[in-house]
Amino acid sequence: MHDVAQRLGVSISTVSRALRGQPGVSEKMRQRVLAQAEAMSYVVSPAASSLSGGATGRVGVLVPQIDVWFYSSVVAGIESRLRAEGLDVQLCCLPTTRERFDFFERLPLRRKVDALVVASFPLDERARTRLESMGLPVVVVEEEVEGFPGVRIDDRVAATMAVEHLLRAGHRRIAMIRTSDPEGRVWAADIARLDGYRAALSAHGVIPDDDQVIKVPWGIEGGASAMEVLLSRPDPPTAVFCFSDEVAIGALRTLRRAGLSVPAEMSVVAVDDHPMAELMDLTTVRQPVHEMGTTAAELVLSMLRGEEPESVVLPTRLVIRHSTRRLD
Amino acid sequence: MHDVAQRLGVSISTVSRALRGQPGVSEKMRQRVLAQAEAMSYVVSPAASSLSGGATGRVGVLVPQIDVWFYSSVVAGIESRLRAEGLDVQLCCLPTTRERFDFFERLPLRRKVDALVVASFPLDERARTRLESMGLPVVVVEEEVEGFPGVRIDDRVAATMAVEHLLRAGHRRIAMIRTSDPEGRVWAADIARLDGYRAALSAHGVIPDDDQVIKVPWGIEGGASAMEVLLSRPDPPTAVFCFSDEVAIGALRTLRRAGLSVPAEMSVVAVDDHPMAELMDLTTVRQPVHEMGTTAAELVLSMLRGEEPESVVLPTRLVIRHSTRRLD
Numbered sequence: 001m002h003d004v005a006q007r008l009g010v011s012i013s014t015v016s017r018a019l020r021g022q023p024g025v026s027e028k029m030r031q032r033v034l035a036q037a038e039a040m041s042y043v044v045s046p047a048a049s050s051l052s053g054g055a056t057g058r059v060g061v062l063v064p065q066i067d068v069w070f071y072s073s074v075v076a077g078i079e080s081r082l083r084a085e086g087l088d089v090q091l092c093c094l095p096t097t098r099e100r101f102d103f104f105e106r107l108p109l110r111r112k113v114d115a116l117v118v119a120s121f122p123l124d125e126r127a128r129t130r131l132e133s134m135g136l137p138v139v140v141v142e143e144e145v146e147g148f149p150g151v152r153i154d155d156r157v158a159a160t161m162a163v164e165h166l167l168r169a170g171h172r173r174i175a176m177i178r179t180s181d182p183e184g185r186v187w188a189a190d191i192a193r194l195d196g197y198r199a200a201l202s203a204h205g206v207i208p209d210d211d212q213v214i215k216v217p218w219g220i221e222g223g224a225s226a227m228e229v230l231l232s233r234p235d236p237p238t239a240v241f242c243f244s245d246e247v248a249i250g251a252l253r254t255l256r257r258a259g260l261s262v263p264a265e266m267s268v269v270a271v272d273d274h275p276m277a278e279l280m281d282l283t284t285v286r287q288p289v290h291e292m293g294t295t296a297a298e299l300v301l302s303m304l305r306g307e308e309p310e311s312v313v314l315p316t317r318l319v320i321r322h323s324t325r326r327l328d
Numbered sequence: 329m330h331d332v333a334q335r336l337g338v339s340i341s342t343v344s345r346a347l348r349g350q351p352g353v354s355e356k357m358r359q360r361v362l363a364q365a366e367a368m369s370y371v372v373s374p375a376a377s378s379l380s381g382g383a384t385g386r387v388g389v390l391v392p393q394i395d396v397w398f399y400s401s402v403v404a405g406i407e408s409r410l411r412a413e414g415l416d417v418q419l420c421c422l423p424t425t426r427e428r429f430d431f432f433e434r435l436p437l438r439r440k441v442d443a444l445v446v447a448s449f450p451l452d453e454r455a456r457t458r459l460e461s462m463g464l465p466v467v468v469v470e471e472e473v474e475g476f477p478g479v480r481i482d483d484r485v486a487a488t489m490a491v492e493h494l495l496r497a498g499h500r501r502i503a504m505i506r507t508s509d510p511e512g513r514v515w516a517a518d519i520a521r522l523d524g525y526r527a528a529l530s531a532h533g534v535i536p537d538d539d540q541v542i543k544v545p546w547g548i549e550g551g552a553s554a555m556e557v558l559l560s561r562p563d564p565p566t567a568v569f570c571f572s573d574e575v576a577i578g579a580l581r582t583l584r585r586a587g588l589s590v591p592a593e594m595s596v597v598a599v600d601d602h603p604m605a606e607l608m609d610l611t612t613v614r615q616p617v618h619e620m621g622t623t624a625a626e627l628v629l630s631m632l633r634g635e636e637p638e639s640v641v642l643p644t645r646l647v648i649r650h651s652t653r654r655l656d
Contacts, residue, residue: 080421083421093407093408
C-alpha cells in the first residue's frame, strides 16, 4: 500500500480505502489505485516479497496444444531462453474456447507468474481486458493484440512470396487451402495469408476467385479433404497454396492416392518449413519458429526490466524444393 | 491484514511485520499469521503456502526436449490430466547431460512443486538419490528406476512383434537401426528393443549378426545415414527394424534417393505410430504415447493421495501398412 501510495502521490489511507472499496474515494481514483496495485503486485505482495524477494521467478506460457510442431517449437524457444535467465516456465494448454474463456475469467495464474506468453490463439476484447487486469507483462505470438507486444512473421508477405513463386512459374489457376482451429475459429495468420494470396494474384492480373479458396480445419486430414474437393471440380487448379506444411502434406496424400504426380500434375507450396517438408520435397516459406519463442522470451525479459519493447516481425524466406514446377 | 489481525486478536502492525519478515515478531507468530492469511485469502504466494506446509498445486515435468513428437505427446497427456485436477505443470527441458547433472545437484524445483515426472531420460544412481532427497513423489516415463513408479511399454515385446512380422514374411537378413540421444547415451528402451530383436531372430533359428546392427543418433538424419551404411554393404539386408518411426522416415528417404522401392526392394518396420507413419505407409508397432502421459499423471495423483501405486506397462500393437512385404 505504501509503495502504491508513493507511486500515485496519494495518502496510504486513500489507497487502503480504494482497495477495500470504502467510501471517500472517487471511482476514478479507485480504478487508478487498483491498476497500480495490480501492476506492482508481484513486488508489493507482502508474502511474496518476504519469502522470495519479490517475483515468483516463473513465466506462464499459454498454448492451445503442446503436441503440435508449431507450438512445441515455440515453447522450446521460450523455455530455453527463460531457463538461461533462471526463470521457470509454467505450461498451460487451453485447447477449447470454453477453456480459454474460463481461464481468462478465473485468471488462475494470478500471483503465480511474473509474466504471460500467449502462443498463440485469438484474444477477444474481454480476454484482453482480463489479461490486462492482472497487471503483468503479456507477450503474444503470431497474433496482434493492442497493448501487448508480440512476435510474429509478416503472414501477408509470406503468402505473397509463395503465390508469386507459382505466378512466376506461369500458373494462373491457383487455389488456396485456408484453415481454422478445431472449433472453426480463424487465426489472424490465416486472414493475412488469404490477403497476401489475393494481393499477389491481383498484382499479376489474375482476378481472385473465391471458388478456388477452401477452408478446412487445420491439419493433415483437413488438407487431404480440401484437395479432394479441389480435384472434384470440373476445372481444377494447376497449383495450390496451403496455409501450412501439415495441410500441404495432407493435400499431397490425396494427390498420391488419386494417382496424380507432384509437381507434374499439381504444384504445391506452403508455409512453415516443418521438419517433414524437406522429406516430402515440399517448396515452402520458412518461418523461424524456434526463434519466435526465444524472441517472445526476450520481450518478456525486457518487460520484466521495466522496459516497453516494440513488437518484433521476424523474416521469412522461400525454400524452393521439388513440389512446384513451371507450367508448360 | 486487518481481517487477519482481527481473527488472530493481534495488531495490524504485528501482521504487517510478520508478512514482511520484519523483526519484532516471533517465528511462531509469523507462522500463525502466514497460515491465517493463507486460509483467508486466495491471494497468497505459492512460496508461502509451501513453507507453511501446504501444497504448491504444481507438478514439475522434466523432458530432454519439448519439440519432439514423443515428448510433446507425453507432456500433452500429463498436462491435460493434471489440469483437470486443478494442478499446474511446470515444464523444464534438460537437453544435455550437463544440464541434467546441474539440475539434480541444485534441485531448483525444491519447494516449487509437489511432485516430479521425468519423461524420459536415464537417471544414474546419483540423480536417483538426489531426486529421492527431495522427499517428493517422482514418476518416471519409459525408464525403470528403482523406487520410483513409472509408465512404459514393454519394449522387448514391441521389438519382438515388429521383427516376427518380418520373419513370418520370410525375411532372414534383418538389420536393426538402434539409436542414442544426441550425446551418444543409450536409452533403456533401445537396449530392450535390441534384446527383443535378437530374441525374435534366435527363436526363428536366425543367428543374430552384430554387423547388421547400426547405432546412430536418434532422428531422421540418423536413420538416413544408417540406411546408407546398410546399403553400402556387399550383402545388404532385405528388411530393417528401426528404433522409431522418425528413424524409419530417414531410412525411407535414403532408400528413395537410392532409387530403391519400398517394400519391393526393402521392407521397413518401426515403433511409435507417429502421425507421419500413416502418411508414409509405414508398418509400425503403435505405442500409446498420450496415454503414457495421462497414466503418469494418474500415478502422480495417486502418490499425492499418499498411495503407493505400482508401475504400469501399457500395451502395444502392430499396425500393418505397406512398407513390409513377403519375401519371394
